[in-house]
Amino acid sequence: xxxxxxxxxxxxxxxxxxxxxxxxxxxxxxxxxxxxxxxxxxxxxxxxxxxxxxxxxxxxxxxxxxxxxxxxxxxxxxxxxxxxxxxxxxxxxxxxxxxxxxxxxxxxxxxxxxxxxxxxxxxxxxxxxxxxxxxxxxxxxxxxxxxxxxxxxxxxxxxxxxxxxxxxxxxxxxxxxxxxxxxxxxxxxxxxxxxxxxxxxxxxxxxxxxxxxxxxxxxxxxxxxxxxxxxxxxxxxxxxxxxxxxxxxxxxxxxxxxxxxxxxxxxxxxxxxxxxxxxxxxxxxxxxxxxxxxxxxxxxxxxxxxxxxxxxxxxxxxxxxxxxxxxxxxxxxxxxxxxxxxxxxxxxxxxxxxxxxxxxxxxxxxxxxxxxx
Numbered sequence: 073x074x075x076x077x078x079x080x081x082x083x084x085x086x087x088x089x090x091x092x093x094x095x096x097x098x099x100x101x102x103x104x105x106x107x108x109x110x111x112x113x114x115x116x117x118x119x120x121x122x123x124x125x126x127x128x129x130x131x132x133x134x135x136x137x138x139x140x141x142x143x144x145x146x147x148x149x150x151x152x153x154x155x156x157x158x159x160x161x162x163x164x165x166x167x168x169x170x171x172x173x174x175x176x177x178x179x180x181x182x183x184x185x186x187x188x189x190x191x192x193x194x195x196x197x198x199x200x201x202x203x204x205x206x207x208x209x210x211x212x213x214x215x216x217x218x219x220x221x222x223x224x225x226x227x228x229x230x231x232x233x234x235x236x237x238x239x240x241x242x243x244x245x246x247x248x249x250x251x252x253x254x255x256x257x258x259x260x261x262x263x264x265x266x267x268x269x270x271x272x273x274x275x276x277x278x279x280x281x282x283x284x285x286x287x288x289x290x291x292x293x294x295x296x297x298x299x300x301x302x303x304x305x306x307x308x309x310x311x312x313x314x315x316x317x318x319x320x321x322x323x324x325x326x327x328x329x330x331x332x333x334x335x336x337x338x339x340x341x342x343x344x345x346x347x348x349x350x351x352x353x354x355x356x357x358x359x360x361x362x363x364x365x366x367x368x369x370x371x372x373x374x375x376x377x378x379x380x381x382x383x384x385x386x387x388x389x390x391x392x393x394x395x396x397x398x399x400x401x402x403x404x405x406x407x408x409x410x411x412x413x414x415x416x417x418x419x420x421x422x423x424x425x426x427x428x429x430x431x432x433x434x435x436x437x438x439x440x441x442x443x444x445x
């Protein structure tokens with residue numbers, strides 16, 4: 073997948089441009105601070121007066137005049153073009169935070185309904201992550217549990233610069249609010265910390281208005297962290313039949329094509345293979361093709377097996393450091409590098425920093441085995 077791959081459903085993106093039209097799904101019980109969101113919505117509507125949505129889309133090559141949406145897709149480059157136009161017109165650098173706060177469960181339509189009717193908070197988070205893979209594949213969301221903590225991560229599958237912060241802000245605030253509403257803002261179940269992988273922006277102080285917990289920047293990953301017991305919290309609207317029906321309706325209304333792209337399918341397979349990363353031939357067999365066919369199809373998509381493997385290895389490495397890991401030797405073994413030195417060289421190629429430099433900057437601590445840097 074590259075910037076021009078047409079894999080983002082147009083219907084999903086239009087949700088964010090029709091934010092004043094919230095569908096009535098009968099979810100008032102988990103809509104949270106309605107007054108605050110209404111105030112933000114009114115402010116956004118005033119700020120966006122004069123914006124011609126049809127013209128915004130036309131400027132990135134999408135004609136909305138005939139009203140057709142089903143079966144139409146956008147590229148990442150086109151979505152970035154929409155964000156650029158909107159940010160320029162509204163002149164609100166923290167627009168991602170602002171819109172994310174407005175987006176209640178009902179704004180997400182059938183996707184929101186399918187998420188909040190899952191049995192537990194963990195199931196809800198995993199559903200959100202799965203929908204993201206289909207509806208907005210430039211981002212990857214995932215759920216992790218380790219000891220007493222659990223966390224929800226949001227990472228880029230493809231660079232969204234210079235608007236990375238916009239997409240991370242929007243999705244982080246939206247998910248934070250969904251969780252807060254579901255647990256009734258019970259302090260024992262609320263997120264205890266939110267971390268961002270980028271430097272604190274000029275509007276960093278505004279983050280504290282939206283996240284009612286400590287916020288940190290320059291961390292290894294973008295993640296919302298909770299105490300582990302909260303993930304098994306039983307949701308008040310749990311209804312498996314309703315969840316299944318909502319998901320079926322969602323994908324009937326908004327057909328997706330993300331998982332047709334081999335690089336994305338391969339990444340998801342590799343993510344499930346942590347601790348025993350497969351060879352190209354083994355991965356190809358699991359995905360129903362020969363190694364030769366996989367090489368050809370990846371080349372047609374502008375990538376290679378090694379490049380995709382490195383993407384996943386980097387993601388695992390960041391996750392390891394985020395969890396407090398500090399041994400380069402251990403991490404090199406986990407990621408199946410021949411030596412710690414080989415891992416350190418690869419890590420610097422991926423991030424521009426040695427493991428020691430990266431951990432000191434993001435965690436304020438030193439790592440062991442730093443002689444291999």
